[in-house]
Amino acid sequence: MRWTIPAAAAALAMLASGALAQSPSPSRLDDIISRGTLRVGMTGDYRPFTSLNKTTSSFEGFDVDMAQALGQALGVKVEFVPTSWPTMTRDFEAGAFDMAAGGVSITLDRQKKGLFSTALMREGKTPIARCADAARFDSLADIDKPGTKVIVNPGGTNERFARAHIKAAQIEVYPDNVTIFDQIASGHADLMMTDASETRYQQKLHPGVLCAVHPDKPFDFAEKAYWLQRDVALKAFVDQWLHIIRENGSYQATYDKWFN
Template sequence: MQRILSCLAAAFILVIGAAQAQETKQEPPQQTSRLDEIIKRGTLRVGMTGDYLPFSSYDSTTGKFRGFDVDMAAALGKALGVKVEYVKTTWPQLAKDFEADDFDIAMGGVSITLDRQKKGFFSTPIMREGKTPIARCSDVDKFQTLAEIDRPGVRVIVNPGGTNERFARAHLKNAEIEVYKDNVTIFDEIAKGDADLMMTDASETRYQQKLHRDVLCAVHPDKPFDFAEKAYWLQRDEPLKAFVDQWLHIAKEDGSFQKIYAAWFE
């Protein structure tokens, strides 16, 4: 009888141990994704500088944004079934605001960079381009190459904190670089003769050429100095990236992307 009781006790201990081991192996509850949070919250927070037409422009009088990526953000919000909340930022402050989680996604002409990639995800690219000059139409032939631009006496104007300033400082050693804080009126400085040129994204040079017809001309926008792509900068959440990528894929296939693009770039 003693032996039987000992065997039963041992069996009981084994059963309890197995049950405890099973509980230990159970996976912890999954954390809610940012995509789920956005849908539950009912709003998509979009960071924009509002000073970079045709991508985004902010009217301080009305408090409203307009531009290509404003229309794209509205389309993304509709696809998610949520409202869009625009968060005003600046190029020098963009990365800090992103890290502070002030918005879910940055839009408005954001270029893909490895530094930004370290902090979040990028959507599939929406545009391929690069840096190219814009100058007074009478001076286009003077600034075809970086060597022609990088000469003493040439005044290159840049907006602070973004890829334009970084590109200019990386490639120019002899030309004069002037930092101009207002990215909205910066092209007027070239038109007035207070600066000779600016090197910026080809899409922006084409747009500013339209606004300053017969005064400012884009210099070989089809053959920029470097390679760059624009995309949407997302907080690091795989479900959110997967949704945005799929939304972009559908938009490009069903023609809705091209319709918004044509309204601002053609």
């Protein structure tokens, strides 16, 4: 078959356009490296994972140290973007940050909108109450009785769990997740059901006052991870980084700093 010059030029143009169409678009991982900044969404109200130091206006906690280590592995700076549990999904969908961190639980609703890294830790919801009353709240049936006041922070998995299981007891929504445990200690609420890691930490902060109720046997199963924008390259990098720091001991060192 003999090609005329115009036909050959047209064929080459078609091949070139096809090659361009098939070339991969830049990933979010590429964007992060190119801009030199990893944007991390944080609520700043969930110790020991994340807390906002109002004096210095800086974030502190386990996931803050982890995010800084991830930024170092990427060779970029880390920018912490304030968010809240009620607005986290909206902010995530708006692209306000590349990933959400700070004690974020894996849920199927969140999975629909992004990707999760490999799990950081496994736990579940369990009660924390005044030590003198802890034996009264061993089971959900013990908790879900008229006269019991269950306190929750708004917009997250704690409130969702309480509303799914509490029908007879009173549920009080308290907006400040930093001082919510003081409400239990002072007797304004009887208990809170939250992640086992948080009950252990708050028990350490309130020795002899607040007690975690069977944190080794929580009511349900949950895992914490980093909620990533839907980018396979970014997830692959974060997962590989997590694998390496678990093997070289730096993950355990960071964990021990904040939890042990």
